[in-house]
Amino acid sequence: MSGGHDVTRRALEVVRPSIRALTAYSLNRPAGEGEVVRLDFNEAPHDVPAELKAEVLRRLGERRWSHYPEFGSPRLARAIAARHGVEPEQVVVGNGSGELLLAAVSVFAGGGGTLLLAPPTFSLYQQMALLAGAEVATVPRRPPDFALEVEAFSARAADGERTVPLLCAPNNPTGNPASRDVVARIARESRVLLLDQAYVDFSDPGDDAIPLLPELPHLVVFRTLSKAFAAAGFRIGYALAHAELAREIRKAVLPFSVDLAAEELALALLERPEFSRGAVETVRVERERVRLALLSLGASVAPAGGNFLFFTIPGTGGAALFSELARRGVVVREPSPAAPDHIRVTVGTRSENDAFLRALEGCR
Numbered sequence: 001m002s003g004g005h006d007v008t009r010r011a012l013e014v015v016r017p018s019i020r021a022l023t024a025y026s027l028n029r030p031a032g033e034g035e036v037v038r039l040d041f042n043e044a045p046h047d048v049p050a051e052l053k054a055e056v057l058r059r060l061g062e063r064r065w066s067h068y069p070e071f072g073s074p075r076l077a078r079a080i081a082a083r084h085g086v087e088p089e090q091v092v093v094g095n096g097s098g099e100l101l102l103a104a105v106s107v108f109a110g111g112g113g114t115l116l117l118a119p120p121t122f123s124l125y126q127q128m129a130l131l132a133g134a135e136v137a138t139v140p141r142r143p144p145d146f147a148l149e150v151e152a153f154s155a156r157a158a159d160g161e162r163t164v165p166l167l168c169a170p171n172n173p174t175g176n177p178a179s180r181d182v183v184a185r186i187a188r189e190s191r192v193l194l195l196d197q198a199y200v201d202f203s204d205p206g207d208d209a210i211p212l213l214p215e216l217p218h219l220v221v222f223r224t225l226s227k228a229f230a231a232a233g234f235r236i237g238y239a240l241a242h243a244e245l246a247r248e249i250r251k252a253v254l255p256f257s258v259d260l261a262a263e264e265l266a267l268a269l270l271e272r273p274e275f276s277r278g279a280v281e282t283v284r285v286e287r288e289r290v291r292l293a294l295l296s297l298g299a300s301v302a303p304a305g306g307n308f309l310f311f312t313i314p315g316t317g318g319a320a321l322f323s324e325l326a327r328r329g330v331v332v333r334e335p336s337p338a339a340p341d342h343i344r345v346t347v348g349t350r351s352e353n354d355a356f357l358r359a360l361e362g363c364r
């Protein structure tokens with residue numbers, strides 16, 4: 001088509017410069033040959049049980065597919081509120097917690113505010129800030145243990161009218177949990193604190209920050225059913241906050257973002273908490289077994305509160321290890337520039353973890 005290229009170029013010139021400069025988020029999943037063990041996305045090792053799937057499909061069959069779901073998913077909001085002992089008005093449901101994090105970043109830090117991060121942390125936060133038109137400030141975590149620098153982070157959080165700290169705890173990719181005390185200390189220095197607890201089910205039960213909500217009405221906690229509840233394929237997340245903050249966040253979420261199927265699955269999973277509890281316990285036991293095996297291979301392993309481990313083997317570059325493992329049929333998360341010598345590996349099933357440890361030994 002003659003002139004087509006010029007027309008496209010002129011359209012591209014309209015793209016916001018900050019978006020044009022952004023490298024598209026990519027997830028490098030090497031293809032591998034033969035059987036490949038995938039331990040790169042922090043997915044649950046065990047699937048939703050077949051009988052629960054059948055029950056969800058049955059319930060879904062009884063619903064009217066031509067109609068929109070109920071606005072705001074009130075049934076699901078009630079079930080989540082009951083689970084955590086809060087009011088339904090405090091719950092915002094979304095298409096995965098990612099959608100709600102983006103909404104909250106836009107609402108609080110968008111249009112010229114500053115999002116405060118402690119990298120290495122979830123790489124999408126940076127992209128969310130950019131989409132929302134927020135600046136990013138950082139208080140980096142340092143090896144070998146990547147602990148949060150609580151004093152420096154709190155001091156920076158207190159600095160500026162529109163500084164919005166976003167803390168991930170347990171932190172992806174390093175794994176560090178944060179106790180309620182630490183969360184409360186940071187919150188007290190902040191106008192508002194966004195706390196992403198996607199992995200908290202795998203941490204110490206005392207790290208769950210939701211019981212802090214009554215005393216910290218400026219705390220927003222993000223949770224997901226993608227990890228401990230094994231529902232990543234259906235996209236269900238939620239945020240909990242004071243009802244007035246929840247109302248503001250809801251304004252930035254498009255209506256009906258939780259579809260019928262996701263809603264039925266979420267309701268069924270919340271009715272059967274024993275499934276998630278059992279799966280979490282299995283992951284915690286395996287996490288400790290793999291951690292000890294890594295230590296015996298000479299690795300340095302960061303404190304692990306999630307369903308993954310973050311480690312380095314002195315003298316081995318992260319990129320080389322990543323490729324060597326992939327060549328041996330085990331795919332882990334590609335190292336990030338923020339910690340190029342470190343590898344993040346998801347805790348899988350017992351046999352997947354054994355395959356990972358065998359491959360790692362083979363790399364030495």
Ligand SMILES: Cc1ncc(COP(=O)(O)O)c(C=O)c1O
Pocket residue numbers: 041042095096097098099122168172196198223224225226232235236237
């Ligand atoms: C720290 C963190 N927050 C949020 C998410 C997004 O989860 P969801 O599947 O609920 O969108 C992820 C996904 O991996 C994550 O690692």
